[in-house]
Amino acid sequence: MNRLFSVILLIILAFPLMAQEISIIPKPAEMAVQNGQFKLDKNCTLKFDENNKDAARIAAFFNDYLDNLYGFKLSNNASENAVSLKIISSLDMGQEAYLLKVNKDGVVITASNPAGLFYGLQSLKQLLPVEAENGSLTIPCIDIKDKPRFAxxxxxxxxxxxxxxxxxxxxxxxxxxxxxxxxxxxxxxxxxxxxxxxxxxxxxxxxxxxxxxxxxxxxxxxxxxxxxxxxxxxxxxxxxxxxxxxxxxxxxxxxxxxxxxxxxxxxxxxxxxxxxxxxxxxxxxxxxxxxxxxxxxxxxxxxxxxxxxxxxxxxxxxxxxxxxxxxxxxxxxxxxxxxxxxxxxxxxxxxxxxxxxxxxxxxxxxxxxxxxxxxxxxxxxxxxxxxxxxxxxxxxxxxxxxxxxxxxxxxxxxxxxxxxxxxxxxxxxxxxxxxxxxxxxxxxxxxxxxxxxxxxxxxxxxxxxxxxxxxxxxxxxxxxxxxxxxxxxxxxxxxxxxxxxxxxxxxxxxxxxxxxxxxxxxxxxxxxx
The missing domain is CATH 3.20.20.80 (Glycosidases)
Structure with missing residues (x-):
């Protein structure tokens, strides 16, 4: 009986990951799923360098996507829960490479070039569930380090x-x-x-x-x-x-x-x-x-x-x-x-x-x-x-x-x-x-x-x-x-x-x-x- 209980418990604990599998296409070069989830909703902040035209445009793409599919946008309301888009040109990364990190407090996409930031956003969009639940989108915590094989x-x-x-x-x-x-x-x-x-x-x-x-x-x-x-x-x-x-x-x-x-x-x-x-x-x-x-x-x-x-x-x-x-x-x-x-x-x-x-x-x-x-x-x-x-x-x-x-x-x-x-x-x-x-x-x-x-x-x-x-x-x-x-x-x-x-x-x-x-x-x- 104890053995059966242990098996059932393992299934129950694994269910959150089973319920939302990672379906990014193309598959990232490196990816590690972590424990926990982040809930994205209209109360979250969208952070980016407003003086950077590329970052601003990419941020607008994301808001348009959220609005078209889920009926809400993110604002700059300074909430602790945020999606942060960062272009750091000094980083030693390829032009199309990006880092994407999701934890319980938010999402951070980092790249040294705007193209990498844009590709990180495409991966984030594929991490979102197809349907919102009670006005929020549950994203699994994950670390991604990604770059393309061919130019x-x-x-x-x-x-x-x-x-x-x-x-x-x-x-x-x-x-x-x-x-x-x-x-x-x-x-x-x-x-x-x-x-x-x-x-x-x-x-x-x-x-x-x-x-x-x-x-x-x-x-x-x-x-x-x-x-x-x-x-x-x-x-x-x-x-x-x-x-x-x-x-x-x-x-x-x-x-x-x-x-x-x-x-x-x-x-x-x-x-x-x-x-x-x-x-x-x-x-x-x-x-x-x-x-x-x-x-x-x-x-x-x-x-x-x-x-x-x-x-x-x-x-x-x-x-x-x-x-x-x-x-x-x-x-x-x-x-x-x-x-x-x-x-x-x-x-x-x-x-x-x-x-x-x-x-x-x-x-x-x-x-x-x-x-x-x-x-x-x-x-x-x-x-x-x-x-x-x-x-x-x-x-x-x-x-x-x-x-x-x-x-x-x-x-x-x-x-x-x-x-x-x-x-x-x-x-x-x-x-x-x-x-x-x-x-x-x-x-x-x-x-x-x-x-x-x-x-x-x-x-x-x-x-x-x-x-x-x-x-x-x-x-x-x-x-x-x-x-x-x-x-x-x-x-x-x-x-x-x-x-x-x-x-x-x-x-x-x-x-x-x-x-x-x-x-x-x-x-x-x-x-x-």
């Missing part, structure tokens, strides 16, 4: 195939920020639509943003179209607003302007930039199209440099993505100007011509103090001197680039392409491009290839998921395809390898779903797999 934790959204309004782009950025994603790769130009205003070339937003109709169903199953015109673009002011909005959430926006392939939309407006002079059209179907910029004409490079000048004025990011993928060489093979370019520069073939093309853009961006990044096809024919590679066709391109001492972002379609199906039974899922990528497979990815030595590993900047939108026409579906695979990628990019555990992550997701529902964010329940 580049990115996500790409394609708006070329389908356009999304500014309001959704902001919501999308908010979702990325929740999971400590720090890079928003914005794919702005495509065969099916040019989405950014370029003042020097007004036809890009008169002609190139608009296609006359769109393919119905999957591109492998037929060519029936909907007969409905489709378009949209972002003004330069709207782009600047997105850049500002993201920066306030410590996210860098990296724009992508595709070249030399995926250029049908631009050529529809400026056919002189193609090898044949056209006519060209904004494409209405998906896949790879043979309309590419002419590599033999100087006016092509004048156009692209002028476009990039305006892009650089809008986007202060270190990296500028130039695509470089899926560039058919058919037109170049038949083009006298391109063949002359090959001969004049002692190039061996059209693959080396593409490398020469990318190198011209690489030199131009370098002269402006920026860095070129492109998909792994830019390796073909020789890699431009300062180029960074985004490895998407598996990991081979990333390994090759790192061995050549070039920086790499790992983004293999096998694990990071979130336009793939989320179930083996495709009939249970909305239309997708193909493939099968469940949450567990995303989570299983290891960005550092075994083939690299210690010096080469330093060139692995991080990891990125990509949401291509051929079959993602609505904001609700975009969220469905994004979540929860984004959470899995976030943990791959942030959490130490030794701390990863899929069973534990899966359990934390269940609580995260409750929060997402309350925030009005759509997602796919991974338990359906």
């Amino acid at each position: 580049w934790r990115g996500n790409m959204l394609d708006v070329g195939r389908h356009y999304f309004p500014v309001s959704f782009i902001k919501k999308y950025i908010d979702i990325l920020a929740m999971y400590k994603i720090n890079t928003f790769h914005w794919h702005l130009t495509e065969d099916q639509g040019w989405r950014i205003e370029i003042k020097k070339y007004p036809l890009l937003t008169e002609i190139s943003h608009w296609r006359d109709e769109t393919l119905l169903g999957h591109f492998r199953s037929g060519q029936e179209k909907d007969g409905i015109g489709y378009g949209g673009f972002y003004t330069q002011d709207q782009c600047r607003e997105i850049v500002r909005y993201a920066a306030e959430r410590y996210i860098t926006v990296v724009p992508e302007i595709e070249m030399p392939g995926h250029s049908s939309a631009a050529l529809a407006a400026y056919p002189n930039l193609g090898c044949t002079g056209g006519p060209y059209k904004v494409q209405e179907t998906w896949g790879v199209h043979k309309d590419v910029y002419c590599a033999g004409k100087d006016e092509t490079f004048n156009f692209l440099k002028n476009v990039l000048d305006e892009v650089l004025d809008i986007f202060p990011s270190e990296f500028i993505h130039i695509g470089g993928d899926e560039c058919p060489k058919d037109a170049w093979e038949q083009c006298d100007a391109c063949q002359k370019r090959i001969t004049d520069n002692g190039l061996e073939n059209e693959h080396e011509l593409q490398s020469w093309f990318i190198t011209q853009i690489d030199h131009y961006l370098s002269s402006k103090g920026r860095r070129l990044i492109g998909w792994d096809e830019i390796l073909e024919g020789g890699l431009a001197p300062e180029a960074t590679v985004m490895s998407w066709r598996g990991t081979k391109g990333g390994i090759e680039a790192a061995k050549q001492k070039h920086d790499v972002v790992m983004s293999p379609n096998s694990h990071m392409y979130i336009d793939y199906y989320q179930s083996k039974n495709k009939d249970d899922e909305p239309l997708a491009i193909g493939g099968f990528l469940p949450v567990e497979k995303v989570y299983s990815y290891e960005p550092v290839p075994e083939e690299l030595n210690a010096d080469e590993v330093k060139h692995i900047l991080g990891v990125q998921t990509n949401l291509w939108t051929e079959y993602v026409a609505t904001t609700k579906k975009a969220e469905y395809m994004l979540l929860p695979r984004l959470q899995a990628q976030a943990e791959v990019g942030w959490t130490p390898k030794a701390e990863k555990d899929y069973a534990d992550f899966s359990k934390r997701l269940e609580n995260d779903y409750l929060r997402l529902t309350k925030l009005g964010i759509n997602y796919r329940d991974h338990r359906k797999e």
